[in-house]
Amino acid sequence: MTTVERGPVTSEQAARESKLLAGVPTDLLVGGRWVPSSSEERFAVEDPATGLELTTVADAGVEDGAAALDAAVAAQATWGRTAPRERAEVLRRAFDAVVARTDDLALLMTLEMGKSLAESRGEVTYGAEFLRWASEQAAHVAGRYLPAPDGKQRVLVAKKPAGPCLLITPWNFPLAMATRKIAPALAAGCTVVLKPAAETPLTALLFAQVLQEAGVPDGVVNVVPCTRAGDVTGPLIADPRLRKLSFTGSTAVGKQLLKQAADGVLRTSMELGGNAPFLVFEDADLDAAVEGAMLAKLRNGGEACTSANRFYVHSAVAEDFSRRLAERVAAVKVSRGTEDGAQVGPLINEKGRSKVADLVDDAVSRGARVLTGGSRVEGPGYFYAPTVLADVALGSRLLAEEIFGPVAPVATFDTEDEAVALANDTEYGLVAYAYTGSTARALRLVERLETGMLGINTGVISNPAAPFGGVKQSGIGREGGEEGIEEYLETVYAGIADPWG
Template identity: 50%
Template sequence: MRTQMYIDGEWVDGIGKMPVYDPSDGSVIAEVALAGDKECEAALAAADKAAASWAKSAPRVRAEILRKAFEIMSAEADSIATIVSKENGKVLSDAKGEVLYAAEFFRWFSEEAVRVPGDFRKSPSGDKRILVTHQPIGVSLLITPWNFPAAMATRKIGPAIAAGCTMILKPASETPLTALAIVDIMERAGVPKGVINIILPEKVGASISKMLHDPRLRNLSFTGSTEVGRILLKDAADRVIRCSMELGGNAPFVVFDDADIPAAVQGLMLAKMRNGGAACTAANRVYVQRPVADKFVAEFSKAMGALVMGKGTDSGVQLGASVSMKERNKIAELVSNAVKAGAKIITGGTTPAGDGAFYPATVITCEKDNEILRHEVFGPVAPIVTFDTDEEAIALANDTDFGLISYVFSGDLARGIRTAEAIESGMVAINRGVISDPAAPFGGVKQSGLGREGGFDGIHEFLETKYIGVEI
């Protein structure tokens, strides 16, 4: 297990150590190296030094490195999943699924590396030629969250490598071990020195701000909260740095009266409980049409109440711990406040005693104005609201500042598509509980972010378009 930082092709120590905890029992599982000003500067300098030569590297070379990384990560999925589960708290099956999904970004972008499009055409006047090409944007800062420490790293590293950009990776302090394991894979896959660097700054805010004001940095890719995203955007604005951001979500899950109820329940179990609800794509507001509401609530509550909670690495466990006691307590407070405002607990809702950051699978029913519907719960809590008309469902779904993903269940495809088109969301799943795919563009509207990751669009977050005019 790697615990040092990786800077300019070397594994190095820093100014001290930071403990990494197992949230299921509070024990320390490792201590990782912390970066001071010297290490942060060294990482930026290394990325800058390697930028020109890496930008000129053959796309096939980049593709082969990514393909090799995919093969290594897939082969070592079990051991990496154990790291993810230990430091994040999620159950081992979720962790294994994440690692395999994360590896697919390396495979996808290995194929995209050699397919960056260009354009050469005659001008309308006929006496000139228009040449359009795409070039690497340059040194990129990649900041990843704790909830998907493997997938969010590869979703950024993959296109950066494919595009020919060098990078500095700053993982979440709660889950650095997964990111360090991925950088180790990139080293073994043959990434040249300086192309990828990973740091864990002691003074996170100050160090990131300093980088964003440095002319050597050209691009920022961030996944995290909208609150932090706003701060980073303000810092990046001073030098007009390119930013791509995947921020908060508050996903609606709409169940119409013609939906297949067992399928909708299963879809919500996936959309809500994958990763224990700690996902920006998690269904956060459940809207069920009145004629089927009682049946849906009963069946869904039964499924939620049957989940086995415990240490993520233990056999048979279906719901692990939150990443920290702080996060667990946030969830408990949101539920408590919702109940005080009139919500009714159907199942769960009781905070367990002990050192583990556990919270049970919880279902509540509430009115459409309950404050919990304004928050991204980031945990195993599903608030359910009833509605009467299609128009009301759409209005409720759009009653948020966020627009990352939405879910619609209906037995009428036309109804589902009409609803999907009316909902203000970057992604909509129709009769599906999981939508993420490396081959599809991932991103939101409103305050859920800027840009897209994955799909054909993902590599363009690391490319600049250049127009060359030719006189004939």
């Protein structure tokens, strides 16, 4: 059984962690004020590498959610009329402030989510870019003016803020998922209520404090961590003053939120589950494919909706690819994220680890070979050994379900048609990856694969300047790119009598 490298936590490291945690707000942010929950209840935030409590956070209830929406509604008119350049400057200051706090934000993410410090720093860089991108977009929201075809009117098309928004973010990217939603909302002139995941609320709370320091006015951003999410968000979604809901999380929860949003015909964006295929064709550069597989699979320990979930490799190169990938994966350092050289940390909790273990056991029972890993890791924390499985049988659960862990199952194909059919055989369609030396094939895959995003000869494709989102049951709408800010804008058309008439 794999063991985790666990060096002693030095007194200096422990002191730094304690100092950081002491400076992070742990109350609710409502109307520009940090306040306890109306019930004064709190919940514990745990370090998944140790299973120990880090701190406690105010647990919002129904009244707190209502107060947060009240604050957002009260601030909407003023913020919506704020000059675009002024909103842009606020976002640019927020970008600079986040970059300046990289070390603090990265350590905080590692403590509450488990990823390595290197990955956490990468997330700060990635998350901050949404603030910079949105700041550049804020002053460039454009409408149009043109004569109607019959010449009897002039057509004026304008864009205006959608209004107060409810943003619900997941635990796996606690900073980037917040910036990816908050930044375009603020750029468009919308106020927000943020409900971060209960597993990782601290990063969102520190980010909210940074936004305050950057000059975001009171009530424009409100934050309500809670453990009874449905109790808090349900009344907000039903409130006619709320005009936009953006959610990142599981497809099952997304479906329930869509049903709730339907009653008020609420504008929605849904970034839901994934089941990403990773295709390796016979003409692929295997060195590049293995490198891409490491990134696509082990980024965030596999706890990402964009993680490569199913590896379909041409039978001519499958054995070689699997061997090389297993050698690389076996050499990965598994440890608490604060350890020097840490690459893969713990899973978020025991429930997540048990699911991964069940999926691997199911595949092995159907004949899959374990090339490396395949077991829980001894000791405290929720660690699972990075795993490569070969000869995975079609019908195995981990080819149909989102794994959300460091497991790479490899199955084979013989033709391009077969590869496409296997890749599309899922209700999801968020992202796919493909390695091939043929430009013609790459272009065919763009048209043939049922996915919102496609990485050709690359294992990482998410970019703030590009539209992130999926098709089928992977979601509705896009985040990032020019499309991202459009999700927070309403289109208004005015017909104007012919000025020459």
